[in-house]
Amino acid sequence: MQEWWRSAVIYQVYPRSYQDDDGDGVGDLAGITRRLDHIASLGVDCIWLSPIFASPQADMGYDVSDYLAVDPLFGDLAAFDTLIAEAHARGLKVVVDQVLSHTSDQHEWFKQSRLAQENDKADWYVWADPLPDGSPPTNWHSHFGGPAWEFDPQRGQYFLHNFLASQPDLNFHNPDVVDAILETCKFWLDRGLDGFRLDTVNYYFHDQKLRSNPPAQSKPQVMATDLYGMQNNIYNKTRPENLAFLKRLRALTDQYDDIMMVGEVGEMGHRSIEIMGEYTQGKDRLHMAYSFAMLGPDFNAEHFRNCIEGFQHGAPDGHPYWSFSNHDVPRQVSRWAEHSVSEDAMARLACAMLMAFEGTIGIYQGEELGQTETELVFAELTDPPAIRFWPAVKGRDGCRTPMVWEKDAPNAGFSTAKPWLPVKAPQAAKAVDQQGEGSILAYYREMIAYRKNSPALARGKTKFINLPEPLLAFTRTADEEAFTCVFNLSAEPQTVALKAPATIAKGNAATVKGKTLTLDGNGFVYLSGESKSLL
The missing domain is CATH 3.20.20.80 (Glycosidases)
Structure with a gap:
């Protein structure tokens, strides 16, 4: 293929x-x-x-x-x-x-699902009863503010939404949904x-036991719209069942050419x-x-x-x-x-x-x-x-x-x-x-x-080179072609000592004199040379 x-x-x-x-x-x-x-x-x-x-x-x-x-x-x-x-x-x-x-929430599937707790689409979305005090089933957050649960009075239950309340989550644990x-x-x-x-x-998948997420293990990242960073999001996403669905989706695409x-x-x-x-x-x-x-x-x-x-x-x-x-x-x-x-x-x-x-x-x-x-x-x-x-x-x-x-x-x-x-x-x-x-x-x-015309850049392997900040450097190599790529990630000029003579195959705001590479602010080079070890 x-x-x-x-x-x-x-x-x-x-x-x-x-x-x-x-x-x-x-x-x-x-x-x-x-x-x-x-x-x-x-x-x-x-x-x-x-x-x-x-x-x-x-x-x-x-x-x-x-x-x-x-x-x-x-x-x-x-x-x-x-x-x-x-x-x-x-x-x-x-x-x-x-x-x-x-x-x-305007999809016909959801319109039917919210009608009653028992119908053909009742289990097509993630529904759960309120806790005894009426609060949401878990502590999960919505990316767009507030809890990830919305109470639906018609059905008398909460439904899950990771984004807007008008974007209810499908229940991928239901094989009919898949x-x-x-x-x-x-x-x-x-x-x-x-x-x-x-x-x-x-x-795609949520924790069927509806366990609340623990606090974040690292320093919380709090934004006005997104409290996700305050939790270790292990139950509301990235569940192990996801892999089986991806395999089914891949099996479908493999029935076609070049998908x-x-x-x-x-x-x-x-x-x-x-x-x-x-x-x-x-x-x-x-x-x-x-x-x-x-x-x-x-x-x-x-x-x-x-x-x-x-x-x-x-x-x-x-x-x-x-x-x-x-x-x-x-x-x-x-x-x-x-x-x-x-x-x-x-x-x-x-x-x-x-x-x-x-x-x-x-x-x-x-x-x-x-x-x-x-x-x-x-x-x-x-x-x-x-x-x-x-x-x-x-x-x-x-x-x-x-x-x-x-x-x-x-x-x-x-x-x-x-x-x-x-x-x-x-x-x-x-x-x-x-x-x-x-x-x-x-x-x-x-x-x-x-x-596209370079084997090294299109499909070559990458090996990083240890240079101090703000310099990013690595080699890309494929077939007989090799480039040493160096980027200045700052507005200040930088100089780099080369181990061997090199030629600028492609570059901007860069010069090579002898064995010294100079990169102006935001300059870069793709270097080539007889030696593959230029840095």
């Missing part, structure tokens, strides 16, 4: 914000189809679409009301089929976000989809790397997984090394997916601004790092423009946790504002109508039509092509 995904670069499209084709201020499938040439010009291999399924949009599509229908906001099944066909014609694979752990979910996945594979990005892949599944591990820190390894071991689980390990504020050599080496040690036969940004976190250029010489310098450094990492690489729309986080005021917000906890939490809207195509066009070419989130001048200034020779967009195209 070809396994195209092993060296792939995947481009995430947030459909609401990519291109509005019907003039309602919200992006749609026809708009994405219209912009496929832009995506193909990057040299990427695959598009990941955030949810497009029927939904009341309480959580922007991560609350599905019908797994077998496209939401009218985005189009219909015919528009989906056209997108798939046009993407395939350009050599692009397409995967779609599958939100399987929970549905919308069968139904697999059927919905098969529906899309039969339409030509190339795989799935599995949302919150470690949340790929990447799971989102909803966890932070070293534990997330362990779960990534566990979920990708062998040939009967996920093809690959990613976590939020590289999506946070940490920007130092030790952190990136620990992430990659942790995966190498935890899953020697597994496969990672690395990304610096997505629709849930502030944009990388803004998130790491304190370590940067300039926005452009950080954009180039982040691109060069990703293209040198072993595994599959993910790019979030707009990163190829060096896009920055949008500053919003309260009246402009749409994100539920931001609205609830403002101003302590700014939410996720700042990274979800529309793609910018033409600087001086209305709404930067995204829509002729008022967009669902505003397009502001700092973002419009980075529009595609402003990205000429020497731009960040040109740089992404160049670096993606360089990675």
